[in-house]
Amino acid sequence: MTAVQRVRLLLADDEHLIRGAMAALLALEDDLLVVAEAASGPEALAMARAHAPDVAVLDLQMPGADGVKVATSLRAELPACRVLIVTSHGRPGHLKRALGAGVRGFVPKTVSAQKLAEIIRTVHAGNRYVDPELAADAIAAGDSPLTEREAEVLELAAEGAPVAEIAERAALSQGTVRNYLSSAASKLGAENRHTAARLARERGWV
Amino acid sequence: MTAVQRVRLLLADDEHLIRGAMAALLALEDDLLVVAEAASGPEALAMARAHAPDVAVLDLQMPGADGVKVATSLRAELPACRVLIVTSHGRPGHLKRALGAGVRGFVPKTVSAQKLAEIIRTVHAGNRYVDPELAADAIAAGDSPLTEREAEVLELAAEGAPVAEIAERAALSQGTVRNYLSSAASKLGAENRHTAARLARERGWV
DNA sequence: CACTGCCCATGACAAATGTCATCCACCCGA
DNA sequence: TCGGGTGGATGACATTTGTCATGGGCAGTG
The missing domain is CATH 1.10.10.10 (Winged helix-like DNA-binding domain superfamily/Winged helix DNA-binding domain)
Incomplete structure (x- = not known):
């Protein structure tokens, strides 16, 4: 075994093609190990309970419960599990909501697989990672002026x-x-x- | 060489992660060969002109020009190139529009990579493939009643x-x-x- | 040709929406 | 405890939108 202790991953995305492809790509990294996959929010929760992964990689939009909701539940049930959100459409407010839910990382799907693997390691090490582009958008959009x-x-x-x-x-x-x-x-x-x-x-x- | 003539593919999707992942998965099939990738509509067109692929796998929503628009242009410029549309959000009307543009295949991203590979072969052989679920939706939604x-x-x-x-x-x-x-x-x-x-x-x- | 359906327009009326002045309850600091 | 500020609430009024009846022109079709 090249790595004594691999990072155990949960992958959740409702698009089978993408999930499978991500799994395949991450499997190439020999310090990462996909231990569970899910296609919906509730399923992601169930898989997390069953496998207690080190890092959960969640799509933001999923049937059932979105990534942030899942993250909130995970925070309560499995505080050791770091959460990384991956999204197609990065709305500024989502980022804030996600960080409020204790998410450790937030990246768009435009990143490459190598980069994603790095970010997973970063998050697993206990650090945070937020895509600079999305962060800038969030700052530019500012706080909601609405009551x-x-x-x-x-x-x-x-x-x-x-x-x-x-x-x-x-x-x-x-x-x-x-x-x-x-x-x-x-x-x-x-x-x-x-x-x-x-x-x-x-x-x-x- | 296991296959005398591989099917030459163009992959277009603005999400780098997904595109790369798809490329990696399709590369496992020894009769398929990804010869070009693009991240936007115009880029997809340019790559198609440059590489003349056998099959173009296009995401429906891309910056610049959407998959159907690209398909329309391709039909005029490279009639030999079959077009397969892949999409996250399958709206009934899109399917009709796509078929009108001469698209040969239309599938949601929820399919598995194996299935996608099969469909690529189907399309390359000159046949059509439309996801049954999406087809049913399109039939249920019917024609637009709007003038x-x-x-x-x-x-x-x-x-x-x-x-x-x-x-x-x-x-x-x-x-x-x-x-x-x-x-x-x-x-x-x-x-x-x-x-x-x-x-x-x-x-x-x- | 008569008929039908679509396109474009008008005017009048009813209903939904936007705007404004005002009022109340509450919290906070002087 | 006494203002002052603020979020929340209300009704009256002006404007915008939705509905309907109507009419003329034009293309396709039996």
Whole structure:
């Protein structure tokens, strides 16, 4: 055995092709060992419980529960397991959410496999790694200027629901809902709530 | 050489990790040979011109030009090159658009590498392959009920622009725009143009 | 030709949405 | 304890949007 103790990995991604390919590439590194794979959030949790990996490499968007939710659960159940999030669409807000959930690494899928392997080692060693590009975006986007209610209402508005429905779902009066939407839109520099919702989503604020 | 003539492949995907991983996996098949890789639509075209591959494996969403647009150009410039589209998010309308562009295969990224290799061979042999799941979705979603104008206006509305702006951009009167949006929304069973736009997008009709 | 469907437009009315002034409850620091 | 500031809430009012009836032009088709 070339390495006395290999880093045991859990790989979670709903795209079989990608997961399998990542596994194949990481298998080339002789200090890494993929011990489990999962195709959904809940499955990832179950596999983690069963195999107690050193590092969990999670896709951000998965059916069931997204990577950050899985990370939150893992933090509670397996504090020794480091979490590394891999994503296609890096929204600034996701990064903050992920770091808040105790994630140790956050990288886009545009990295090469070698780089990924290095990052896995970094994370396993207890250090953090955040893709510089994504970090810059997150800093540029800054903090959400939205209050809690504004964000809540905006989220309900994102699917195009009419104000009446939003009001009901949020247990607010329609007037209040409109106020929140209005102030949120002006804070975001949008002309109406729909563009506001889109902007907020893009920046990961909802 | 185990195979006298290998199938020469072009791989295009903007996610380096995935592209590299796919390349690595496909390289294990001794009748397949990756001769070029690209990370964007235009780059894919350039690489195709330079290497004249037998089969082009294209991601549907790429910067620059999407897979279908690349396929259209390829069909004109390199009719001998078969095109296989690989995608994460299979919208029903995309499939139809792709087939219209002369694409020979259409598969989600959830397939395994072995399966992908088989499909590449199928396509190379001149046959077609469409993922059964996606095909079923496409049939279920049916044809777009929208007229050309309705779709055009709905697309402009998708970003949340006010009617006045849409009217200007489409060179129509505001009343006409509202009529189109209204009829489009009722055809789609939506309460307002924003949900209508969302639905149309989901089904790949815009 | 008559018919049908799509395109474009108009006007009027109803409903949803955006905007604003105002008010209340609460926390915090002087 | 007394302001002052802030987040949250409300209703009235103006604007935007959705709906409907209507009409003319134009292309395809039985």
